[in-house]
Amino acid sequence: MVEEKKRMLTAKKEENFSEWYSQVIINSEFADYSAVSGVIVFRPMAYFAWDSIKNATSKLFRENGIQDVYFPLFIPERFLEKEKEHVEGFSPEVAWVTHAGKSELDERLAVRPTSETIMYDSYARWIRSWRDLPMRYNQWNNVVRWEFKHPTPFLRSREFLWNEGHTVFATEEEANAERDVILGIYGKILKEYLALPGIPGRKTDKEKFAGALASYSIEHIMPDGWVIQGPDFHNDGQNFAKVFDIKFIDKDNTEKYPYQNTFAISTRELGVMIAVHGDNHGLVMPPKLALIQVVIVPIYKDSNKSRILEAATKLKDLLSGAIRVYVDDRDSYSPGWKFNEWELKGVPIRIELGEKEILENKVTVARRDTMEKSTLGMEGIKEELLAMLDEINERMYEKAKALMLGHIHKVEKFEELKEAVAKGGVARAPWCGKQECEDRIKEETGAKTANMPFEAQDYATGKKCVYCGEAARAIVDFARSY
């Protein structure tokens, strides 16, 4: 057998997180660096995971009345400049197309960092009457934000894939009612597909989206206690409608500006998934996102090879259709090498099938999440494995949730806040609502506000701002962030 260099990880997650993070992504062949700085290549496992997230989200969007569209990649410079906050928020990171072939363009074209401006130019032509509303469109696409901060695969990538929902309503009430629906869909996808918990809440005005009235997010806590913003939802009010002249004739025959929302989930989630679930053996893939859910490793000698490979193929045929299964029958690698390889790639369940197993009409099953081995009889094995895949997702979610909760520290005093942040964690604190306190806390501790968690707001009553001591108006999560 060929002895190839094993691509095992040398960095430890608990010792050098960022080196471990790179190694796990590259060595598992999940993704790779590209020749374009700050942009990665999605190899089959990564693209399959994203495509699964996309398809599941898209299905829920459709069931909810949201339709997919596709708008141009390029945005004329004059559009981006129309909305002041918006252009200030994005123009420092815009990639500009200036030439086509040998010709210089009359007007520079932005490679979309987000598509509000080009979409709303069309919306203004399409929307005429209350009968055209609500207009709830979404697109799945690639966007470019040429950030000059240190890029990190998935977490901070100069090109990424996402959905951008852009919906328009006749009334403010309808627009506001969409928030819980969308955050509910995102939360469901995170839990059921990525096995990830999150903290839904409202962003402070300082941290809201450039151009929005109010922004909402689901925040994740990374293993090091720093937070990273997950899916988000923005109430844009009539802001863009006024700038882009989107108007409709209402039932009462008067002309009105409609209310708009935007929302997104991106490939950043794959980075959170890797960081939260992965371990020192490699990736741990949530079953629904795993390109291979069950790998069968046949264990044989020359003398029993054909019999064992036949049994492996039979088992594969039995499982196919219900489970994404692969038989690793490569002659040139030892079973031990294969075990390491599939652990590195995070395949949820490994089945070992050798002479002993065949004689006893059972298989040995190794779970990637717990690394535990057990034995399964062949009777009803498909159903057992399906149940085990569900159980793995559930356990991964619960483990991640416990990890997340362990990083949240409810504090009321500034000293406690500093301490919580310093040891790498989230300080959940009462806040007066003034940006001055938010700014000061950032200056003194490096912690930004993540969001104001919905579930924590009751605690604000009677509390005092962690910084200035005035009456608290909200409970906010302060943390260092990615």
Place this chain on the structure above:
Amino acid sequence: MVEEKKRMLTAKKEENFSEWYSQVIINSEFADYSAVSGVIVFRPMAYFAWDSIKNATSKLFRENGIQDVYFPLFIPERFLEKEKEHVEGFSPEVAWVTHAGKSELDERLAVRPTSETIMYDSYARWIRSWRDLPMRYNQWNNVVRWEFKHPTPFLRSREFLWNEGHTVFATEEEANAERDVILGIYGKILKEYLALPGIPGRKTDKEKFAGALASYSIEHIMPDGWVIQGPDFHNDGQNFAKVFDIKFIDKDNTEKYPYQNTFAISTRELGVMIAVHGDNHGLVMPPKLALIQVVIVPIYKDSNKSRILEAATKLKDLLSGAIRVYVDDRDSYSPGWKFNEWELKGVPIRIELGEKEILENKVTVARRDTMEKSTLGMEGIKEELLAMLDEINERMYEKAKALMLGHIHKVEKFEELKEAVAKGGVARAPWCGKQECEDRIKEETGAKTANMPFEAQDYATGKKCVYCGEAARAIVDFARSY
């Protein structure tokens, strides 16, 4: 009821095809022009159709062992310059990113016109041994080709969506064997999803892909008799492997260059679909690509409104899940207005449901493809409608095929060729294989070679070149082309 301006077509397909083509796309709300010249917006019907093509093709790719990946949108200029023919073929149409934010980039980045160069840079790192082969990857993405010819929605768009398959094999035989598989998949998708026939064949060397050894295509004939190239497949041989230094250690322990193929189907097909199937009432959507397959138009007065809407909803609930169905219960439009609207949008089946239908426990059914009305009893209506949708696709395909065949003229003399081309058609002619004759024919008639149809090659034996009279080596389709 509000009387809105009807968006009926004023141009006739047979009188002014290009004006008709624009009107049918814009007025039906299938797509729209954007603020970026030469780039269109895919509205929900168009994006649904493309997404359906994508999903169906992707499924067949996967079943065949092809995996999806995602590579960066941007390609460093030095990569594009590596392959001489390739750069000459694409650089006149490349959109160049020169700035990010306020900074000028050190190296210009091409917005991908196709991804060979950036993909093969990674392939060179990933492929080491025969065990890594075949490597059969594909990506679904957006590409930009800033053509300066007159852009036409879908048919010639500066940004379009497509798949690009890029596969690598250890041997030439394996690489060559992939051709029929891929053209077979594309042909199946065209027939079953777009109801479109096509002519598979090999491109002449003059018309082959920039960088390929041999190119193959499925050509479509448009209603005016001009041809347009559909899906294609290219044998690249070891050409790119040598340029990008993709090498592998074979079983015999020697280092070799592998063999590569590329293949694509694009959103251009939506333009062909519209052009071939559409009529003077508007779009005629193939059922599998129709966002709405069956529209129920309830016909009521104030007195029976609730009863009839209730029956319409009941019917909708019965069909949902199996059929994409929509009840048009808008009060502000008359039934006649709605009929026109859904005909314009090409919805395959319209159901009319009024007092008479309810009393007789039946519905009136209007087929978009034939514009014929019939009556269907409520008993087994779901199965009847499903069968009708299949029948519509089949009839649309057969009709399109007859139209295509009617445009093909087998010719042996140059005078016949000129005549066939002049009256708007394809001249299928014997050819000596020399580019000089191909060039002269183009100069004198405006006709380019479409391809050398596989099915017609037998006829070449004993024939003489339509231009020079030397022994024919192939049968070629000459036609004006889009």
